[in-house]
Amino acid sequence: MNFSQRTRGIVRAIAVAMALALPVVMTISAADARVGGGSGSGSRGSRTFSAPPSTSTAPGTVAPMNRTFSQPGSPNMGAPAATSGGLFGRGGTGRGLLGGLAAGFLGAGLLGMLFGGGMFSGLGGLSSILGLLLQIGLIVLVVRLAMSWWQRRGTPAAAYASGPTTGPGGPQPNYRSGFGFGLGSSNAPVEIAPADYEAFERLLGEIQTAWSNEDIAKLHTLATPEMVSYFSKDLEQNKARNDVNKVSNVKLLQGDLAEAWREGESEYATVAMRFSLVDKTLERTTGRLVAGSEQPVEVTEVWTFVRQRGGNWELSAIQQTN
Template sequence: MNFRHRAFGLVQAVAVVLSLAMPLVVVASSADARVGGGVSSGSRGSRTFSAPPSTSTAPGTAQPFNRTITQPGSPNVGAPGGGFFGRPGMGLFGGLAAGFLGAGLLGMLFGGGLFGGIGGFSSIIGLLLQIALIVFLARLAMGWWQRRNEAQAAYAGGPSPLGAQATYRSGMGGFGLGSGSAPVQILPADYEAFERLLGEIQDAYSNEDVARLGTLATPEMVSYFARDLQANRQRNVVNKVAGTKLLQGDLAEAWREGDTDYASVAMRYSLIDTYVDRSSGRVVEGNGQPEEVTEVWTFLRPRGGNWELSAIQQTS
């Protein structure tokens, strides 16, 4: 298949570049607690540089993105396929390479940097491990891409479930009515998915489970999570998050771009957020008491597919 050949060729090219390049140096400041590092990260498609409307849950303004690879004015930003990361001609795998490398995911997986601890350029085993890791990441990315294509094919020809907006309130405090009208209908099952993703993403981050995060969020968001986890490793701490509970939420806006649906949701939730020493397990930050956080999370869904986290914005 031409697509797979081109993708694998790109992977091989990246492997050669990495084997010849200077060692990567990961510079990461002390990360804030909880998933997302307490900053605004990700992409909202063509609305990345427009603030989502305020809601009763988040009456203030969502902060602009501190971390995003979407470029202003880029075509098809956020859409699956070509230009997924807002850089025309870069494509899915080019964006993945930039995201993973820029975020230091490779360094995190090896511990202490891509070339650290394995003998640098003098180690043939180290080089083989690097190439094997790149191939592994490429296979994950291809599997992700194929699942999306299969979901879109299964949806083709079927009735569209999208229409007017619905209201939903979950048993945990949950979501109320968001904006008065939305081009995309958000159904009770969608709100349940948002609430579930809130907890599952926090749990996966707390467990430093990057593979699990890859099934719950876009590659861009996973790259940011990986960079934050690498910063924690450099500090010899683990960010433990527990007891995540949605207290209140409402829909800020929902829209469609091509075959991709978007939903920005204001969420106020509580959690117990601590840092523990990686060696001893001793709590070094946090008092073990629940705290409340209000953020705007944006989810995207390819037609017929599942919702994935694509952005987190702090509120003021």
């Protein structure tokens, strides 16, 4: 009798555990169904195995690549991280306008030292006076350049942030403003302009749409061959399960440029993006809902784009945030 009660207790505990685990399994399946398979896929050039800098959009860590054609230990792998700035909002590395001013003050101080004085040294001699004048001149120049940059920045940013209103809820939250700059392994600057920001947002929506339509030909125009190979494999797995993943109502909520750099003729930009979407997995033959819902969910991912100099941006990697 005692044995039977103990057995029933164990069976009941297992049943409760399975009941609790089932929604988790369904959630994981739904996440794995969307673009990128819910895992790190693709390549980031020489930085494939280096974590992108954190940003205000993705302040945590970024998951490593689970699927990539790149090989560890290849030449230039693990190169130093690029200088980063804000894309649609302020970047998380803290190197923006104030960082540029600080660099200007530092450079002025060093010039003062070269002319015989210390950092902001006194007026002890002719060299100190010349050093002080140079410092003041450089500081004024840096401030004027910064103010000019800020004025140029304000005009397109205001227009870019006021997009068309969609849906009954009015305008979506949007924190897009500013420019981002990066230095690549060739030490040549990469400027990320408002047109590039618009391209990233457009690619986010068009890739999700092409994925939902299982349009491989369209994906070839939006992503690198490596990423298209992963998309094709994931879509084939969906077909084998008699499933189809449908993504709709994709809206970018916030984004930051993590880093931008150049490698030869290729230019890279890694962007953290928080967006909402309706993500559903349906049974292919009946249309029955298998996972997901009609309610929008929010997702934060890190996408890397690449282009040949003068060409169009293409998606080259997707990484999940922790």
